Amino acid sequence: MTVNTTVVDELAHLARLSYKNEAKEEIVSDLNKIIAFVEKLNEIDTDGIEPLIYMVDETNVVRPDIAHLEISQGDGLKNAPKKDSDYFRVPKVIEQ
Amino acid sequence: MSVDLYELVVGLEVHIQLLTKSKAYSADPAEYGALPNTNISVITLGHPGTLPRFNAQVAEYAVKLGLACGCEIRRENQFARKNYFYADLPKGYQITQDKTPICTGGKIRIKLDGVVKDIALTRIHMEEDAGKSMHDQDAYDSLVDLNRAGVPLLEMVSEPELRSAEEAYAYLTEVRKLVRYLEICDGNMEEGSMRCDANISVRVRGAKEFGVKVEVKNMNSIRNVQRAIEFETKRQISVIESQGIIDQETRSFDAVNGTTFSLRSKEKANDYRYFPEPDLTPLIVTPEYIEEVRQMMPPLPEALHDRFTGEFGLSEYDAGILTDSKPIALYFADLTSHTENYKAAANWMNGPVKSFLNERALEMHQFPLQAAKIAELIALIDAGKISFSAASQKLFPYLTEHPEANALEVSETNNWLQNEDSASMDEWIQEAIARYPEKVLEYKGGKTGLIGLFMGEVMKLSQGKADPKKANQLMRDALHKI
Numbered sequence: 028m029t030v031n032t033t034v035v036d037e038l039a040h041l042a043r044l045s046y047k048n049e050a051k052e053e054i055v056s057d058l059n060k061i062i063a064f065v066e067k068l069n070e071i072d073t074d075g076i077e078p079l080i081y082m083v084d085e086t087n088v089v090r091p092d093i094a095h096l097e098i099s100q101g102d103g104l105k106n107a108p109k110k111d112s113d114y115f116r117v118p119k120v121i122e123q
Numbered sequence: 124m125s126v127d128l129y130e131l132v133v134g135l136e137v138h139i140q141l142l143t144k145s146k147a148y149s150a151d152p153a154e155y156g157a158l159p160n161t162n163i164s165v166i167t168l169g170h171p172g173t174l175p176r177f178n179a180q181v182a183e184y185a186v187k188l189g190l191a192c193g194c195e196i197r198r199e200n201q202f203a204r205k206n207y208f209y210a211d212l213p214k215g216y217q218i219t220q221d222k223t224p225i226c227t228g229g230k231i232r233i234k235l236d237g238v239v240k241d242i243a244l245t246r247i248h249m250e251e252d253a254g255k256s257m258h259d260q261d262a263y264d265s266l267v268d269l270n271r272a273g274v275p276l277l278e279m280v281s282e283p284e285l286r287s288a289e290e291a292y293a294y295l296t297e298v299r300k301l302v303r304y305l306e307i308c309d310g311n312m313e314e315g316s317m318r319c320d321a322n323i324s325v326r327v328r329g330a331k332e333f334g335v336k337v338e339v340k341n342m343n344s345i346r347n348v349q350r351a352i353e354f355e356t357k358r359q360i361s362v363i364e365s366q367g368i369i370d371q372e373t374r375s376f377d378a379v380n381g382t383t384f385s386l387r388s389k390e391k392a393n394d395y396r397y398f399p400e401p402d403l404t405p406l407i408v409t410p411e412y413i414e415e416v417r418q419m420m421p422p423l424p425e426a427l428h429d430r431f432t433g434e435f436g437l438s439e440y441d442a443g444i445l446t447d448s449k450p451i452a453l454y455f456a457d458l459t460s461h462t463e464n465y466k467a468a469a470n471w472m473n474g475p476v477k478s479f480l481n482e483r484a485l486e487m488h489q490f491p492l493q494a495a496k497i498a499e500l501i502a503l504i505d506a507g508k509i510s511f512s513a514a515s516q517k518l519f520p521y522l523t524e525h526p527e528a529n530a531l532e533v534s535e536t537n538n539w540l541q542n543e544d545s546a547s548m549d550e551w552i553q554e555a556i557a558r559y560p561e562k563v564l565e566y567k568g569g570k571t572g573l574i575g576l577f578m579g580e581v582m583k584l585s586q587g588k589a590d591p592k593k594a595n596q597l598m599r600d601a602l603h604k605i
Contacts, residue, residue, distance in 0.1 A: 041394055043208045080201070080399045088404045092180035094145040094152040096164070103163040103269070113159040114266035117210040119258060 030058040129363075130328045131356050132336075133291050133321055134245075134283035135348075137298055138276050139308045140252065140316040141184050147251040147275035148175030148218055148403070155314065159268040167273045169213035174402050177202075181275045182406060184307040185225045185249050186416045188277060191301055191423055192244055194229030196413055200249075202400040207393065210267050211254035219250035219278075221397040225408065231281070231301075232425060233293040237439070242294055243282040250276050277307075283322065283333065288352035295319060295345045300424050304449045312344050319348050323355045325363065334359070335369040339383050342376045351376040354383055427452045435465035444473050450487035454494055461498030464505055471497050475515045479523060491526045499530040513539045513587055541590045548581075548589060552601050555580035566602055574598065 035054050039046065046054065100113070109116040146153050149166035166173045182200075189196050203221035226247035233240050254272035256265050279298065285291050299310035299317060310317045319342060324334035339355060342348045355374075362369055374383040424446045431442035446452045451472065458468045476497070480490060500518065503509045508531070509518065517539050522528060534540050555577045556563055566573045574595070581594050 037394070041206075041208075041396070080401060081404055082401070083404065086405045086407045088176065089179040089182070089406070090150065090176045092143050092145050092178050093150065094154075095150050096152065096162070097150075098164060100158065100161045100163070103160055103168055109264070111266075114257075114268060115160070115210070116261070116264040117256075117267055119263060119265050 028062060030055055030062060034058075128328060129325045129356075129360050130330075131286055131288075131352070132283050132324045132326060132333055133285035133288075133352060134336075135281045135285065135291060135294060136320045136322070137279045137281075137295070138252075138318040138320075139188070139279060139298075139302055140318075141181060141275040141277065141307055142309060143178055143180045143184070143275055145178055146273035147178050147181055147249070149273055150176075151273070153274045155271075155316065157270055159266075159270060162270040163272075167213070167269055169215070175218060175400075177403055177406065178275060181249055182225070182408065183416055183419075184275075184305070185247065185277055186408065186413060187305050187307060187420065188279070188302070189226035189229065189247055190413070190417055190420060191305060192226070192229035192231060192247070192279075194226035194244065194247060196408055197223055197225050197227065198408055199223065200225050200406040200408060202249075202403045202406075203397045204400050205250075205395045205397055207395060209253065209256075210265060211256045211269065211272065213254075213269065213272065217251060217253065218400055218403065220248035224248035225406075231294055231297050233290060233297055235289055235293050240290070242284050242290075245280040245282050247277055247279045250278055252276050283324075283336075288349040288356070291321065291352050292345055292349040295348060297424075299345070300447070304421055304423055306421070306449075312342075315343065318343075319345075321348060321352060321355075323352055323359070324369070325356060325359045334363075335371050337369065337371070337383075338373045340373060340375055340386065343378070347376060347378050350378075350381045351383055354381055358383070421449070422452070422456075424449075424452070427456070431455075431469075435459060435469075437465060437469050441469045441473060444477075445469060448487065454487055454490070457494040458497055461495045462501045464501050467501045467504070468497070471501065475519050479519075491523050493526070496522060496526065496530065503530060503534070507590060507593075508540055509534055510541050510587065510590055512591075513541070539588070541588050547585075548594060548597060551581045551584040551589060552577075552594070552598055554584055555598070556601060556605070563602065563605060567605065574602075577602070 032051055032055055035051060035058065038044075104110045104115065107115045141153075143153050145151065146162075146164075146167065149164045151164040151167055152162045154162065166175055186196055188194075200220065201223045202218050204216040205219050205221070206216045208215055224246035227245070229244040229247075230241040231244065233242060252271050252274040254267055254269040256267050258265050260266050281294065285294060295312075299312075302308040302317065303310045308316055312318065321339045321342070322336045323339060324336040326332065326334040337355060337359070339351045342351050354376075359369055370385075373386045375386045376383050428442045428446045431437045431445055432439060437445070445455045455468065455472050458472070459465055462468055476490065479485075480487065500509075500514050500522075503518075504511055504514055513534075517537070518530060518534055521533060521537070522530060525533070558580060559576065562573050562576060566577075577598050578591070578595060581589055581598065582591065585594075
């Protein structure tokens with residue numbers, strides 16, 4: 028595949044990233060280089076081979092349904108850029 | 124608008140919030156109603172380096188629902204990441220199932236005006252809920268509460284086989300009944316523990332292709348789903364009739380005026396870029412495990428309904444009311460092990476027992492009487508010892524206050540038993556006839572409806588103890604002889 032400015036715009040929207048317009052050409056060329064590099068993998072014949080998703084063979088690593096708390100409300104809110112005594116505060120995400 | 128020209132096509136996506144103690148992939152409590160941001164963990168908050176661990180209870184509940192709906196249960200389950208950015212989803216992705224839903228196929232059976240229709244299911248998969256954003260508390264900020272983030276959900280997707288708003292209503296009523304019988308979700312749409320999105324389109328009747336579908340959200344009751352579908356049907360038909368084009372979009376339901384409004388247009392289609400979740404190992408659901416879960420299954424409403432109409436010979440109507448909720452159905456089933464007068468048992472459940480609960484806003488499990496006690500009442504009536512009216516209006520209320528009392532003894536002490544002494548019955552009848560000599564003549568002249576007057580008199584004289592059936596017969600005989 029080839030990356031063009033439209034694709035970069037879409038990716039930026041999905042990733043909620045913004046960049047200066049003059050950076051766009053550079054991003055397009057970087058992404059194309061990365062993709063060309065990764066496409067090298069297409070030279071390998073993978074027909075009939077299951078994709079490798081997990082690095083371990085284990086299955087059913089589950090826990091029983093027991094509730095317990097390890098952090099407090101104060102701990103949870105501590106790292107938030109903006110908060111009040113109870114809530115995380117974020118820029119309004121819906122127009123009223 | 125020629126509505127009959129068009130056919131409505133609806134598919135429903137139902138989110139079922141599971142009644143687990145802890146969250147889907149972390150141990151923080153899943154309970155509803157805690158102080159904001161107190162049921163959290165580093166996993167819920169999406170802190171770097173944290174890893175999810177799957178709650179085994181979620182799989183059990185998913186298999187239960189799958190078995191109840193006749194789904195095929197998948198052996199090898201993977202989890203997937205559904206990527207999107209929103210403030211109430213700290214990780215930036217929802218852990219869900221994409222290509223390997225735990226349940227596929229199956230159906231929900233609905234009944235509408237006596238007609239049975241099976242609505243096919245596409246799939247049921249396991250996922251997690253997002254947190255809650257509040258947009259109307261503050262002028263500039265949205266407030267985020269992450270208590271709900273990570274709470275386990277099952278998403279049940281139907282095929283687009285619903286053809287009316289009433290069918291959608293019946294479908295959701297059945298789903299809610301089922302999850303409550305299974306005790307996997309409290310089914311409370313008002314509080315959001317069961318949520319529904321509707322995919323709605325219309326097409327010219329007989330057309331092969333579906334129309335453009337609109338997704339409607341934010342309907343917080345089954346009734347509102349029905350209203351939203353009714354509104355969308357009219358709106359879409361009028362757009363088509365005026366040569367317009369239906370936008371494929373997401374709309375929100377406004378419960379105040381019963382309309383829908385556009386939520387976001389299709390300008391930027393969402394691309395969730397699903398990929399396998401490498402942090403959770405596959406979940407293997409073996410046939411042995413499925414069998415284990417099958418052994419735990421409670422009786423289901425359809426099976427109970429069939430038993431009530433079949434074995435017990437009850438009407439569809441009675442069986443429908445009795446199976447509406449599991450506690451009532453199980454109480455009734457218990458009652459039928461103490462009496463064989465099933466019809467009377469159903470009448471007691473749907474009459475005095477239901478009224479008692481309704482008047483006091485009680486649930487079945489708070490009902491003070493054992494099923495055996497109701498069976499005692501039925502036996503006393505069937506033996507002709509007490510009239511139904513004395514039993515339901517005097518003895519039953521007394522027993523609800525004194526659940527341990529013996530029904531027969533109490534009735535004797537209070538003189539509620541039916542007087543079977545035909546001598547006194549005869550006295551009352553003669554007394555009643557003597558009081559209305561002119562009415563006797565009118566009765567003999569053909570106004571047979573006056574029997575009610577005489578009967579009323581007998582009941583008054585006997586203070587309600589006369590067996591109405593017997594008294595009626597004896598009264599007719601007596602009048603006939605004059």
